[in-house]
Amino acid sequence: MxxxxxxxxxxxxxxxxxxxxxxxxxxxxxxxxxxxxxxxxxxxxxxxxxxxxxxxxxxxxxxxxxxxxxxxxxxxxxxxxxxxxxxxxxxxxMARTFQNIRLFGNMTALENVMVGRYCRTSSGAITSILRGPKFRREERETRAKAQELLEFVGLGKVSEHLARNLPYGDQRRLEIARALATDPKxxxxxxxxxGMNPQETRQASDLIFKIRDSxxxxxxxxxxxxxxxxxxxxxxxxxxxxxxxxxxxxxxxxxxxxxxxxxxxxxxxxxxxxxxxxxxx
Known part of the structure; x- marks a missing residue:
């Protein structure tokens, strides 16, 4: 070829x-x-x-x-x-992924992406501990954004699955979704x-073009x-x-x-x- x-x-x-x-x-x-x-x-x-x-x-x-x-x-x-x-x-x-997958295996796919989003929230420690109105609002927005990004990378149906249980190719895409959650340029x-097979490689290529087009x-x-x-x-x-x-x-x-x-x-x-x-x- x-x-x-x-x-x-x-x-x-x-x-x-x-x-x-x-x-x-x-x-x-x-x-x-x-x-x-x-x-x-x-x-x-x-x-x-x-x-x-x-x-x-x-x-x-x-x-x-x-x-x-x-x-x-x-x-x-x-x-x-x-x-x-x-x-x-x-x-x-600027966001990145790593050569070796670095997901939180015991957290769901949704929670992994939410972790990436917290760099864009502003709730302080006291507000977070007390779970005040600002914290609850940002938590809802973070969850919604995380779900949106999972849909974007093709993982919308596995949002509640533990990261460690996802197929290898899906774990790679989840890492990309978490990086995208930081709102990078x-x-x-x-x-x-x-480690991907040819089909997963083609999907990765399509996703990167999709990211570029965004x-x-x-x-x-x-x-x-x-x-x-x-x-x-x-x-x-x-x-x-x-x-x-x-x-x-x-x-x-x-x-x-x-x-x-x-x-x-x-x-x-x-x-x-x-x-x-x-x-x-």
């Missing part, structure tokens, strides 16, 4: 810059995990981040979302410097199709080359913590350095994916 075998939904017009990372570098002692990486994401854009295992993709994500404070460089969101604190990053309008997805920007880390090249407007390839190439999917997948980077990383399944996904002349 080549990328020309699938039809990518037409992207809306790209707007102003949402995220701008400049010269982001992250050192762990003597290990240089990310070295002087730049990334710009505009409104209504889907950007892919690829690279062999150990390329620094998730470390770069962690720098963007405040889990790590970069050794050097700057992250700006909506034109303002972004403090390297996850709580402030979320409140600014930009959502970062770390390997959203990891007005959000998206950044995706993914090892599935067919998925990423059919999904994204631009792709950035990292190798050993450095940017190898950034461009359109056609430009990236036809660059011999990208194929060489994967082959040099050990010849795993991603090598075949890159070669099979090349645009045929």
């Amino acid at each position: 080549t990328v020309t075998d699938e039809v990518t939904p037409t992207a809306p017009a790209v707007g102003g810059v949402v995220l701008e990372a400049s010269g982001v570098t992250m050192r762990f002692g003597g290990l240089l995990a990310v070295n002087n990486v730049n990334l710009t994401v505009s409104e209504g854009e889907i950007v892919g981040l690829i690279g062999p295992n150990g390329a620094g993709k998730t470390t770069f994500f962690n720098c963007l979302t405040g889990l790590y404070k970069p050794t050097s460089g700057q992250v700006r969101f909506a034109g303002k410097p972004l403090a390297p604190k996850p709580r402030l990053v979320v409140r600014a309008g 930009l959502i970062l997805l770390d390997e959203p199709t990891a 007005g959000l920007s998206v950044v995706v880390i993914e090892h599935d080359m067919r998925f990423i090249f059919n999904l994204c407007d631009r792709v950035l390839c990292l190798v050993r913590g450095e940017a190898l190439i950034e461009g359109t999917p056609a430009e990236v997948q036809s660059d011999p350095r990208v194929i060489e980077a994967y082959i040099g990383a050990g010849g795993d399944d991603d090598d075949d994916d890159v070669q099979d996904a090349e645009v045929k002349s």
Whole structure:
């Protein structure tokens, strides 16, 4: 299969810059995990981040979302410097999912999404303890919004099911719904199709396009080359913590350095994916 075998939904017009990372570098002692990486994401854009295992993709994500404070460089969101604190990053309008699912297994799907929504509520501790009128109003609004988001990701009928009892693909979608509950302008997805079968992967692609069409920007880390090249407007390839190439999917997948980077990383399944996904002349 080549990328020309699938039809990518037409992207809306790209707007102003949402995220701008400049010269982001992250050192762990003597290990240089990310070295002087730049990334710009505009409104209504889907950007892919690829690279062999150990390329620094998730470390770069962690720098963007405040889990790590970069050794050097700057992250700006909506034109303002972004403090390297996850709580402030979320409140600014950036949400993320994780490579390993991090749901509250003993809570229902609805409750998991409600947790994500609480960053947008304003009830204080006393009001919450006393369950005053403001708390009850915000609780109703939070529950309604959570149910709306479950419907959006296709999980409306399982809102009262425990998260741990949901199929794997549904748990991935639940994580996305929880991230959306924070009212982000930009959502970062770390390997959203990891472990999924082909049908679930297609559903994930449709959901990401749906998120984009709702007005959000998206950044995706993914090892599935067919998925990423059919999904994204631009792709950035990292190798050993450095940017190898950034461009359109056609430009990236036809660059011999990208194929060489994967082959040099050990010849795993991603090598075949890159070669099979090349645009045929």
